[in-house]
Amino acid sequence: xxxxxxxxxxxxxxxxxxxxxxxxxxxxxxxxxxxxxxxxxxxxxxxxxxxxxxxxxxxxxxxxxxxxxxxxxxxxxxxxxxxxxxxxxxxxxxxxxxxxxxxxxxxxxxxxxxxxxxxxxxxxxxxxxxxxxxxxxxxxxxxxxxxxxxxxxxxxxxxxxxxxxxxxxxxxxxxxxxxxxxxxxxxxxxxxxxxxxxxxxxxxxxxxxxxxxxxxxxxxxxxxxxxxxxxxxxxxxxxxxxxxxxxxxxxxxxxxxxxxxxxxxxxxxxxxxxxxxxxxxxxxxxxxxxxxxxxxxxxxxxxxxxxxxxxxxxxxxxxxxxxxxxxxxxxxxxxxxxxxxxxxxxxxxxxxxxxxxxxxxxxxxxxxxxxxxxxxxxxxxxxxxxxxxxxxxxxxxxxxxxxxxxxxxxxxxxxxxxxxxxxxxxxxxxxxxxxxxxxxxxxxxxxxxxxxxxxxxxxxxxxxxxxxxxxxxxxxxxxxxxxxxxxxxx
Numbered sequence: 001x002x003x004x005x006x007x008x009x010x011x012x013x014x015x016x017x018x019x020x021x022x023x024x025x026x027x028x029x030x031x032x033x034x035x036x037x038x039x040x041x042x043x044x045x046x047x048x049x050x051x052x053x054x055x056x057x058x059x060x061x062x063x064x065x066x067x068x069x070x071x072x073x074x075x076x077x078x079x080x081x082x083x084x085x086x087x088x089x090x091x092x093x094x095x096x097x098x099x100x101x102x103x104x105x106x107x108x109x110x111x112x113x114x115x116x117x118x119x120x121x122x123x124x125x126x127x128x129x130x131x132x133x134x135x136x137x138x139x140x141x142x143x144x145x146x147x148x149x150x151x152x153x154x155x156x157x158x159x160x161x162x163x164x165x166x167x168x169x170x171x172x173x174x175x176x177x178x179x180x181x182x183x184x185x186x187x188x189x190x191x192x193x194x195x196x197x198x199x200x201x202x203x204x205x206x207x208x209x210x211x212x213x214x215x216x217x218x219x220x221x222x223x224x225x226x227x228x229x230x231x232x233x234x235x236x237x238x239x240x241x242x243x244x245x246x247x248x249x250x251x252x253x254x255x256x257x258x259x260x261x262x263x264x265x266x267x268x269x270x271x272x273x274x275x276x277x278x279x280x281x282x283x284x285x286x287x288x289x290x291x292x293x294x295x296x297x298x299x300x301x302x303x304x305x306x307x308x309x310x311x312x313x314x315x316x317x318x319x320x321x322x323x324x325x326x327x328x329x330x331x332x333x334x335x336x337x338x339x340x341x342x343x344x345x346x347x348x349x350x351x352x353x354x355x356x357x358x359x360x361x362x363x364x365x366x367x368x369x370x371x372x373x374x375x376x377x378x379x380x381x382x383x384x385x386x387x388x389x390x391x392x393x394x395x396x397x398x399x400x401x402x403x404x405x406x407x408x409x410x411x412x413x414x415x416x417x418x419x420x421x422x423x424x425x426x427x428x429x430x431x432x433x434x435x436x437x438x439x440x441x442x443x444x445x446x447x448x449x450x451x452x453x454x455x456x457x458x459x460x461x462x463x464x465x466x467x468x469x470x471x472x473x474x475x476x477x478x479x480x481x482x483x484x485x486x487x488x489x490x
Contacts, residue, residue, distance in 0.1 A: 001119050003185070003193045005087020007175070008133050009063030011035040013055065015077065016068030017042070019092055019139045023066050023127070026136035030146060033134065037062065055080055063087040066127060066137045071095045071107055074123065079114035089115070090137050091122035097181050098124055108183050115184065125180030126158025129165070132174045132199050150174030151281045152194035154187060155206040164204070164274060168414070169433055170421035171278050172285055174200050188215035191230070195222050202284035204277050205232040213262075214460045220266035224452050229289050231269040231280040231444060234259055265458055267451030269444035275413065279432050279441040286430035287405060289449035292370030294320030295442060297409065298344035298360075299375030300351060304411055304435075305343040308375065311436055312343075315443040319343060320369045333359040354391040361399035365406070371442060372400070373407035373432075377415035386417070393420060397427045404428050407442075411435045 011034050012027070014020040020038065027036055037058050043051045052058055055065070055077070065081050067074055071093040081089055097108045111123060121127065127137040134146045139158065143165040150172035155161040158178040165176055174197070177190050187207055192215075194200045203223065210216050223230050236256060263270045271277040295317060297308055312319070319342040322330070327340045333356060334340070335349035344364075350356040364372050374396045378389050393408060400406030406429040410416040413434035421431040432438035474482065 001185070001189060003088065003119055003189065005063040006090075006119055006121070007088075007128060007130055007135075007177075007193060009034060009087065009135065009137075011037075011060065011062045011064070012135070012137065013037045013039060013058060013062040013065045013086075014068075015039040015055070015065060016092075019068035020066060022140055023068075023137055026129075026138055026140075026142040029142045030129070030131070030136045031134045032136065035060075035062075055084060055086075061085050064137060065089045066092070068092040068139065071123070075107060075110050075114055078111060078118075078120065079116075082114065082116045082118040086118060088118060089120040090127040091120055091125055091180075092127070092139055093122075094124040096123045097183065108181070112183055119185055120183075121178070121185050122180040123183060126161060126178035128175065128177040129173075130175055132197070138176070138178075144173055147172050147174060149199045149201055149285075151202045151204055151285055152190075152197075152200045153177065153204045153206075154190045154194070155179065156182070156187070156208045157206055160206045160274070164278065167278055168418070169278050169282065170418060170425060170431060171282050172201075172425065182209075182211055186211040186215070188212055188219050191219040192222065195219065195226055195228055200228060202228060202281050203230045204281045205230065205234075206274075206277075207232060207234045208236065217262070217266065217458050217460065220262075220268055221457075224267055224455065227288065227452075229267075229269070229284040229445070229448050231271050231277050231284070232263065233271050233274065233277050234263075262458065264447075264451065265456060267448045267455070269448055271440070271444070273437070275434060275437045276440045276444075279434065279437040280444045283407070283430050283432065283441045283445050286425065286428065287371070287407075287445070289452065290370040290405075290442065290445040291449045291453070292368070293318045293446045293450070294369045295371040295373070295446075296320055296322075296342050296344065296364055296367060296369050297373045297375055298342075298346050298364065299409075300346045300348050301375070302345045302347070304375050305345045307411070307435060308343050308439070311439050315439055317439065317443060317446075320367060322367060326363050326366055329363050330360060333363070351388065351392075354388075354395045357392060358395035358399060361396050362402070365399050365402045369405075370446070371405050371407055372403065373409050373442075375409045375411065375435075377410045377412060378417055378420065379415075381417050390420075393424075397424065397429050400427070400429050406430070407432055407438075409433075409435065409438045413437065 014023050039052045041053045045051050065086050074093040097104045126139045129136050129138045131146050136142045152175040153164050154177045156179050161176045161178045330340045409432045424431040
């Protein structure tokens, strides 16, 4: 399935009224340079904007069509769109398979049939934003800015995509793709597409269900081969979530313990919240996966370091041992009352002397650790002077250039100002927001690196029907022998 014309179109046709206006305006906002034609037979053209009566009136065949009409009209028009050779379509309309009814299933089957070989997103789908090529086929306002490289967000829920685009975390986003009911293009197809774009640094997924286990494992293996890490929020653990999913996109959530095992084996980070997802992706974008599991965290607050120790213990994070040589050198540049440890309570003796603090930072970056972080919370920039904080971060950023594995961590998610986050990203330092989410992100990065390093394939039987017929129940002892033989147990 060729999705290039759909996701990277040179020309775009918009069909509809209220929702189509969002797409038209969104492309002005994001700076799309291709051709845009608006089709609406009920509207009259003006001096500033031309409206077309139907798809056949357009001066040329568009690469992509955004279709925002009723479900019945969507089924009818998609046939006309496909027949003229359009590259792909986004279907906004709902009232298809998510109804969990015979009528909804019938409508979905007719939609798939009428689309023919033309790929389409949806139905029940918000569309996509391509920040890399400045294209918006999105049923809402465009938040965020174009970027030269960034993470791809793939969601079954358009609203979740919106929420992530509204983030105040400076997450560099390359794509947001909403899939809706996955009647044709699936999560696995979207992952496969973005993995082929070298500008995509990591992939974040919000999933309610998957469609094909073999394709899913295949794209997970491809992400490892391309060193493009994946983090995922997979909902459906609770009964309430499963019932909500069924009415939302008509999907069945499946057995969550199986998903846990697959994600772990394939080196995919499973996140519980969008905050954890965003911080993990930000870390992946800046540093990739952390191949050396030894880390260091320092800060001017003993309270912060104590909380770090407690939270980190539940995640089995490995605080590296500082060598005797570096420890002795650190003693020379710090007050005698400062205890050299990891996590490292810097205290505030050198707070007003950034040059002296820089000596500590440089020594920490001489360690052989996979990540070196400074924990620091900024005061409200509207009420307070941040000059001292700025000076300290400036010294940390300069010191980090030796190893290029620096991080700034705030204990609260809203105490790293935007200008600082952007300066950090520009300098190759990852700005992580919120203590718990930040440590989870670090843990996720380390775990992915470990699973990639110790990769064990998952084999999907090709003929499941014959397999079921030949099912045999074994004792625990015999089962373990079989698993050991198949290299599933060590």
